[in-house]
Amino acid sequence: MKTVVVVGGGITGLCTVHYVTKQLQDAGIKARLILADQNPYLGGKIHSEHAEGFIMETGADSIVARHPGVLELVRELQFEDELVYNETGISYIHTNNELHPIPAGSTFGIPMSEESLMASTLLSDEAKQRVLQDSTIPNDRFTKESSIGEFLEYFLGEEIVHKQIAPVLAGVYSGDLYQLSLASTLPYLVDYKNNYGSIMEGFKANREQFEKAANKKFISFRNGLSSLIDRLEETLPNVEFLKGVKATSVSKNSDIYEVAFSNGEVVAADIVVLAVPNETVRTLLNDEHLAANLRKFTNASAITLYVGFDVPDAVLPADGTGFIVSHNSNLVCNASTWTSRKWKHTSADSNLLVRLFYKNVNPRYEELAAMSDEELTKVALDDVKLSLGIDVQPKVVNVTKWVNKMPRYDLAHNAALKVVFDDLAVRYPNVLLAGCSYFGVGIGACIQNGKNTAAQIMTMIQ
Secondary structure (H helix, E strand, O other), rough: EEEEEEEEOOOHHHHHHHHHHHHHHHOOOOOOEEEEOOOOOOOOOOOOEOOOEEEEEEOOOOOOOOOOHHHHHHHOOOHHOOOOOOOOOEEEEOOOOOEEEEEOOEEEOOOOOOHHHHHHHOOOOOHHHHHHHHHHHHOOOOOOOEEEEHHHHHHHHHHHHHHHHHHHHHHHHHHHHEEEOOOOOOOHHHHHHHHOOHHHHHHHHOHHHHHHHOOOOOOOOOOOOOHHHHHHHHHHOOOOOEEEOOOOEEEEOOOOEEEOOOOOOEEOOOEEEOOOOOHHHHHHHHOOHHHHHHHHOEEEEEHHHHEEEEEHHHHHOOEEEEEEEEEOOOOOOEEEEEEHHHHHHHHHEEEEEEEEEEOOOOOOOHHHHHHOOOHHHHHHHHHHHHHHHOOOOOEEEEEEEEEEEEEEOOOOOHHHHHHHHHHHHHHHHOOOOOOOHHOOOHHHHHHHHHHHHHHHHHHOOO
16 A cells, blocks of 8 residues: 655645545545644645634635636535635725726736726826737737736836736736746736737637626635635545644655654655645755755745724725735835725624735835834834724734745746756656645645646556
C-alpha cells in the first residue's frame, strides 16, 4: 500500500486529499493518506474569526463562483444550503479625496462598451477618445507572455491605465502591472485584440458570459469560509491529519522519501505533495540546485484591518460596497471593503464592518509594518473618518499581517516554473509542488490545482 504525504493543509492540500480519496475509492485502490499542517487548524490563508456579532476573514473573503470546479465541490460536499452570495453594488475609486464610481459595464476597470467608457468620471475627454483609437492600432508585438501594463497602455492609452485600470488590477494581483504578464492575469485580452481588432469589440462579442457573471459572482458561507474547510475535513475520515506539527525536511532515501516533523516523527512516503509557500519548499528540500530557480518566485505583503462599529450599516453611501485608492488621495489605505454591506451574513445586527488594506506598494508600508496593532488601528480609524465621515470608537478590531505571503506572478514566473518542474522530475520524482505560489492565487484556482494534483498522484499509484 502506497503512502502519500501532503504537507500543507490549506485549500489546495485539502482538495488534493479530497479528490485522491474519491479516485482511490472509484478505482478500488487503498493508500495511506497523511495531511500535515503547522497550524492547529486547517485552511491556511482561509480562516474566519467571530467576535461581537461580526464574522471576519483574515485571508480571502470570498470565492469566485464562476471558476470551474467551485460549485461542483460545494455540491459534492452537500454544502449548498450554507451558500451565501455577495450583495451587488457600486465599487468606487477614491481620488482627489472624492469617491468616483467604477463605471458599470467594465471589467477590472476596462470598459466593455462605449457607454461604459463615456460614463467614467475619472477620465478626460481626450483619454476617452484615445481608448477608441484601439481599433486602429494593429497588434504586431504583444503575446500572452507580454506585460499587461504595456499591452493596455499601448492600445488604450496611459491615462485610463493609470487612473482607472491599474488601481483595480493591482488590487487583485498585488503587483505592478508592468511586471505582470497577460498570461498570469487576463490572457483573453490578447485573443480579443487579435480576433476582433480591438479589446472593446472582443468584450462585446463575449458580452453574454460577462453579463452572466456580473451579478452574484462571489460566494461565501453563512458561518464564514472556514466552514468549508471544516466540511472538507469532516468528509475525510480515513485521512490522517497532523495539526500543529511543522514539516522540517524532505529527504530522498532510494525510492522512498523521508518527511521529518517538528515532533520528532519521520514518515516514509512513496509520494510527497508540497502544498506550502515557495520559501517553505526551499527549506524542506534544502537543494541549492533547485533553490536558484525557486528564488525567482516573488511575493507581496499586506496588512489588513477589520473595524466593526456599533453604528448601522445604513450610514454607507447607497448601493456602495467599497473603494480602491488611486492618485491624489489623503487616505493611507490602498483599498477598503464595506464588508457588512457586501456580505450581509458578516454582521448579525446589521452594524457597520469595514475592512482596510495596506499593501507593500504603499509608500508608507515599511512604516506601517513596524507599527503596533494599536498604532495601525489609529491609522485605520483616520481613514474611516476621512472616507466615510465616521468618528466613533469601534466595538472590534482585527489586524492581520501577511508578510511575504502573497504570491506575485511577474514576467519571470512561467519560465522559472518550467525549469523548476523539469529539475524536480529528475532530482525528486514523485515529489509534487502545489499551491498558490505556483498555480494561481484565487481559491478557485487552488481547488482546481488540488484536483489536478490528485490526478497526478493517481498516475503514480496505479
